[in-house]
Amino acid sequence: MSDRLSVLKTYKLFVGGKFPRSESGRVYEVTDSKGNWLANAPLSSRKDARDAVVAARKAFGAWSGATAYNRGQVLYRVAEMLEGRRDQFVAEVADAEGLSKAKAAAQVDAAIDRWVWYAGWTDKIAQIAGGTNPVAGPFFNVSSPEPTGVVAVVAPQESSFLGLVSVIAPVIAGGNAVVVVASEKAPLPALSLGEVLATSDVPGGVVNILSGRAAEIFPSLAAHQDVNAVDLAGAGAELAKELEVAAADNLKRVVRPQPVDWSADPGTKRLMAFLETKTVWHPTGSLGAGGSSY
Amino acid sequence: MAFDYAPAPESRSVVDIAPSYGLFIDGEFREASDGKVFKTVSPSTEEVLSEVAQASADDVDTAVKAARKAFEKWSALPGSERAKYLFRIARIIQERSRELAVLETLDNGKPIKETRDADLPLVAAHFFYYAGWADKLEHAGFGPDPKPLGVAGQVIPWNFPLLMLAWKIAPALAAGNTVVLKPAETTPLSALFFADICRQAGLPKGVVNILTGDGSTGAALVAHDGIDKVAFTGSTAVGKQIARTVAGTDKKLTLELGGKGANIVFDDAPIDQAVEGIINGIFFNQGQVCCAGSRLLVQESVQDELLDALKRRMSTLRVGDPLDKNTDVGAINSAEQLARITELADSGVAEGAERWAPACELPENGYWFAPTLFTGVSQAHRIAREEIFGPVLSVLTFRTPGEAVAKANNSQYGLSAGIWTEKGSRMLAVADKLRAGVVWANTFNKFDPTSPFGGYKESGFGREGGRHGLEAYLDV
Numbered sequence: 001m002s003d004r005l006s007v008l009k010t011y012k013l014f015v016g017g018k019f020p021r022s023e024s025g026r027v028y029e030v031t032d033s034k035g036n037w038l039a040n041a042p043l044s045s046r047k048d049a050r051d052a053v054v055a056a057r058k059a060f061g062a063w064s065g066a067t068a069y070n071r072g073q074v075l076y077r078v079a080e081m082l083e084g085r086r087d088q089f090v091a092e093v094a095d096a097e098g099l100s101k102a103k104a105a106a107q108v109d110a111a112i113d114r115w116v117w118y119a120g121w122t123d124k125i126a127q128i129a130g131g132t133n134p135v136a137g138p139f140f141n142v143s144s145p146e147p148t149g150v151v152a153v154v155a156p157q158e159s160s161f162l163g164l165v166s167v168i169a170p171v172i173a174g175g176n177a178v179v180v181v182a183s184e185k186a187p188l189p190a191l192s193l194g195e196v197l198a199t200s201d202v203p204g205g206v207v208n209i210l211s212g213r214a215a216e217i218f219p220s221l222a223a224h225q226d227v228n229a230v231d232l233a234g235a236g237a238e239l240a241k242e243l244e245v246a247a248a249d250n251l252k253r254v255v256r257p258q259p260v261d262w263s264a265d266p267g268t269k270r271l272m273a274f275l276e277t278k279t280v281w282h283p284t285g286s287l288g289a290g291g292s293s294y
Numbered sequence: 295m296a297f298d299y300a301p302a303p304e305s306r307s308v309v310d311i312a313p314s315y316g317l318f319i320d321g322e323f324r325e326a327s328d329g330k331v332f333k334t335v336s337p338s339t340e341e342v343l344s345e346v347a348q349a350s351a352d353d354v355d356t357a358v359k360a361a362r363k364a365f366e367k368w369s370a371l372p373g374s375e376r377a378k379y380l381f382r383i384a385r386i387i388q389e390r391s392r393e394l395a396v397l398e399t400l401d402n403g404k405p406i407k408e409t410r411d412a413d414l415p416l417v418a419a420h421f422f423y424y425a426g427w428a429d430k431l432e433h434a435g436f437g438p439d440p441k442p443l444g445v446a447g448q449v450i451p452w453n454f455p456l457l458m459l460a461w462k463i464a465p466a467l468a469a470g471n472t473v474v475l476k477p478a479e480t481t482p483l484s485a486l487f488f489a490d491i492c493r494q495a496g497l498p499k500g501v502v503n504i505l506t507g508d509g510s511t512g513a514a515l516v517a518h519d520g521i522d523k524v525a526f527t528g529s530t531a532v533g534k535q536i537a538r539t540v541a542g543t544d545k546k547l548t549l550e551l552g553g554k555g556a557n558i559v560f561d562d563a564p565i566d567q568a569v570e571g572i573i574n575g576i577f578f579n580q581g582q583v584c585c586a587g588s589r590l591l592v593q594e595s596v597q598d599e600l601l602d603a604l605k606r607r608m609s610t611l612r613v614g615d616p617l618d619k620n621t622d623v624g625a626i627n628s629a630e631q632l633a634r635i636t637e638l639a640d641s642g643v644a645e646g647a648e649r650w651a652p653a654c655e656l657p658e659n660g661y662w663f664a665p666t667l668f669t670g671v672s673q674a675h676r677i678a679r680e681e682i683f684g685p686v687l688s689v690l691t692f693r694t695p696g697e698a699v700a701k702a703n704n705s706q707y708g709l710s711a712g713i714w715t716e717k718g719s720r721m722l723a724v725a726d727k728l729r730a731g732v733v734w735a736n737t738f739n740k741f742d743p744t745s746p747f748g749g750y751k752e753s754g755f756g757r758e759g760g761r762h763g764l765e766a767y768l769d770v
Contacts (some may be wrong), residue, residue: 017367096336128435133760136419143762228751241542243506248537250706251530251549251752270770275756277746280725 011041013211014194015050015056017204022212023047030188033098041187044212045218049179050177052165052208053224056150056177059205064147064175068123075119075173078200082112085196089189090160096160096186110263111165118173121271125174128268129275138284145275147175148253149228152221152244154214156234156262160186163262164193167233172206177228179208181218183234187211216237222246229253229274234261299612302619302671305480309397311483314345317353317506318489319501320360327352332508334482337403338616338625338660348480349505351514354474357503358520361445362471363502367530368444369470373429380425380467382495390491395483398456399616401483403625403661404579406617410576416741417460420759424464427764431469434761436770442470443546443769444522449512449536450485450530452627453582453683459485460526461758463502464743468757471523474503479704480628482506513539520547525766527584530752532679548756548766550584552681553709556702557738558588558724560695561596563714568694569603572687575712575738577583577623577665581685582631584753585710587738590680590689591698597691601669608665609652624721626661635663635684641669642677642688646676667672673704681707695720695734700728708750712738729759 011030012019026043040049042256082089086108090275094104129145151171156163160183182190192228194209210217214235222230222243229252232240240257255273297702314331316323325368330348349357368376387394394417395409424546424591431440446466450458466473477485485504492502505511509532512721516524516536526536529551554657557575559568576589616624626632643649647668656662663684671678671688678688692698702711711730715721731749734740741747746762748754756766 035306132745133742133744135740136743137740138743139737139740141742143760148750171598237542244541245538248534248541251534251537251551251754252740253755256544276731276746276750277762278725278728278731278733278750279746280733280735281737281745284719 009039011039011191011211013042013044014207014209015048015052015209016058018083019194023051023170024172028212030185032095038095039188041191041211044181044210044217046215046217048210049217049221052153052179053221053226055205055208056179056260057226059203060147060149060177063172063177063203063206066175067273068126071173071175072119074121074201075169078196078202079115079119081196081200082115086112087097089192092189092192093161095157096189107162111162112268114162114165115169115193115265116264118169121268122173123269125271125275129272130277133279135167138286140282140284141279143277145174146278148274148276149176150226150227151274152179152180152218152224152227152229153180153229154218154234155180155182155190156260157183157185159262161189161193162232164190166254166262166266167231167270168207170266171231171274172202172228174271174275176229176274177206177232179210179221182209182211183214219244219246222252223249223254225250227252231255231270231273232257296440296539301615301621303615304396304399304617306396306400306617309393311344311397311400313458314505314739315355315482315486317347318486318502318504319353319357320503321493323489326350327356327759332479334401334480336400336482337627338657340659343400344483344505346486349476349507351739353505354514354518355520357474358445358447358518360500361474361503362520364377364498365444367496368472368501370694373431376467376470377425377428380428380464380755381422381496382423383491384418384425386491386494387414387421389433391415394456394487394665396617397487399624401481402455403454403616403627403681405621405624406619407621408579408637413454414544416743417456420457420460420743421464424468427465428468431764431768434764436612436703436765436768440469440768440770442469443767445520446471446473446523446525446526446767447515447518447521448473448475449515449528450475450477452481453579453584454486455481459488461527461712462525465758466525466591466663466767467501469764471767472501474505474515474521476505476507479508480596482636516540523767526550537641544589546766549754550756550758551752551754552707553584553586553749553753554589554679554681554707555587555710555730556589556591557571557712558591558698558702558714559593559596559600560715560717560720561593562716564595564716565596568600568714569607571605571712571714571736571738573607573611576687577685578739580623580626580663582627582683583739585714585739587710588682588687588700589689591692592689594691594693594696597651601689604667605650605652608667611652611662611665613654614657616654621741623665626663626684629661631683632663634659635682635686638677638682639679640677645675645677647671647675647677647688673701679705695724699724701725703729706752709753710734
């Protein structure tokens with residue numbers, strides 16, 4: 001029994017709710033922290049990135065139009081599904097980041113809890129970020145947050161799973177669709193997350209996960225005219241500057257890379273970063289001279 | 295019979311414009327380091343109003359250093375003290391509002407009716423509003439102890455010179471920042487008068503610095519290593535250039551840029567009210583408004599009725615001397631802007647749209663453009679896509695609400711939109727689908743310091759006004 005040869009997994013991309021290989025047919029070798037072979041991951045091309053944007057844009061309308069309550073339940077469902085596959089992710093994170101089993105478990109547990117945190121935010125953020133404004137005139141005036149659109153994300157390079165979840169969840173909690181480029185050297189937990197999302201009621205295309213080299217494929221996302229915002233969390237300083245310059249072409253919202261402790265309370269910063277504020281005015285009219293005085 | 299209006303000019307004697315002005319740095323006026331100056335003219339007469347200093351890169355450096363030095367004490371003041379300075383400023387603006395209204399009309403060319411009844415009251419209100427925030431920042435929802443950013447570099451446009459100054463300076467100071475502000479090249483005077491208001495208010499030196507100059511001054515300011523924040527209102531092209539300039543730095547950026555606002559009129563709209571809204575939407579401030587309702591989307595079934603009424607109303611607009619209290623449409627701000635409007639309007643004709651303007655006598659001197667309307671406009675026409683920033687309305691039609699929304703959103707911009715309908719559910723449904731930062735339903739061009747303003751897409755990012763407007767000046 002102990003000599004049984006295990007069945008290896010073919011890791012694939014997650015785009016539009018499906019699991020394609022890279023259209024380029026390329027893969028690259030992924031190793032653990034000691035250099036042992038773990039798997040071959042797809043080496044995504046710029047075409048894969050563009051396909052992912054198309055999938056994300058297609059999904060954006062329905063996802064942004066879903067009720068906040070519904071989005072919250074879907075995000076909570078992700079946590080439920082992850083909990084059931086906890087051991088798998090602990091093993092993958094341990095391999096990917098060279099962590100002890102206990103430390104990897106802490107990362108996975110925090111990531112699961114992060115989905116729960118953001119699940120609860122979906123139907124509260126509008127009351128925190130919006131509200132009525134007491135304008136000096138006979139008008140009803142209300143400001144509400146709305147999702148920015150399609151957000152492209154460079155996932156953190158070191159924190160392959162907790163960091164990844166910490167940048168994806170706030171984007172979709174707010175009603176955006178996301179294209180994320182996983183940690184280059186540790187993409188396997190990200191690619192496995194796609195399998196969880198596929199069984200979590202997350203509509204296809206809301207989250208799209210690519211593996212490969214950010215320096216190769218992200219410039220085309222940063223310059224893409226149908227991408228509304230970028231989170232450069234996992235980009236080095238030089239690449240980040242290049243990407244921010246490209247993002248200016250259609251004035252994408254940009255979150256610059258900063259040192260982040262992914263284990264700490266995330267706050268609402270990343271949630272707010274991908275929300276627009278819409279303010280609507282309407283006259284309140286008048287009941288006339290004989291109107292109500294309560 | 296036609297009624298004639300007798301001239302009703304506002305007196306110029308209330309404002310005393312000096313023959314020349316320096317830069318306002320560290321609490322005092324000084325000449326530019328290289329002695330360069332330029333003239334500012336009244337766009338309605340081409341009369342030279344004054345000569346102002348052209349700030350050099352060295353002057354930018356001096357001003358930023360003064361602001362940095364002032365930041366230490368200003369940011370350490372109790373919020374309640376900063377608040378009182380801002381309340382003082384608001385009150386002095388109210389006291390001097392007639393003077394400032396006349397000055398603004400002279401330097402900008404917009405009707406006194408607007409500077410008196412819109413610009414100046416909003417300027418004072420903006421300072422009054424943000425004054426009250428200065429000692430309440432911990433309640434603003436940005437954490438228990440939100441910090442200012444430092445020195446803000448602010449570049450503002452010529453269409454609402456003093457109002458844009460207020461939108462920039464009031465929240466910046468309330469949050470504890472100090473500022474270096476560059477007014478537009480063609481409208482420097484009201485910012486220089488504001489410097490005098492800072493003096494009267496006893497504002498510590500260096501907290502507000504005003505640098506007059508052209509685009510090169512603005513470019514030097516946003517690129518300066520010593521600033522922590524860039525706030526810009528102006529064209530989308532310049533906004534993109536600024537975004538590239540600050541890429542890779544720690545400078546926080548907010549941009550309020552161009553627009554091509556759709557004003558959507560449904561068949562059940564109250565036509566007379568809609569016409570007033572359309573007129574206000576595109577002819578307020580000669581259409582030189584980033585949130586102008588420059589695309590009229592009218593439901594096909596009421597097109598004829600609406601356009602007849604609109605043309606009738608356009609024929610009653612009084613174009614001329616901005617200082618005349620009966621003037622509705624004043625002068626275009628500059629020869630350069632007039633050339634841009636003219637070129638785009640000509641392209642409308644060349645591309646096959648039908649041009650109409652009421653008979654209207656324009657003054658001989660100055661920069662003038664008659665209120666103009668284009669029908670038969672397609673979505674591909676330049677006059678439907680590009681921001682004209684002038685009194686030119688492009689009319690398109692639609693049949694269904696879905697088509698109206700699709701056409702309204704078919705733009706690189708996303709700043710404003712208007713909806714005219716008596717049906718509440720339709721208004722809310724359409725407002726929900728519009729990708730625009732400000733939606734006016736059964737009204738247009740309403741502004742208030744408590745109401746966040748700013749765009750989606752290439753109209754920029756960040757909000758000015760309200761609680762939201764504080765975020766741009768806090769380290770959050």
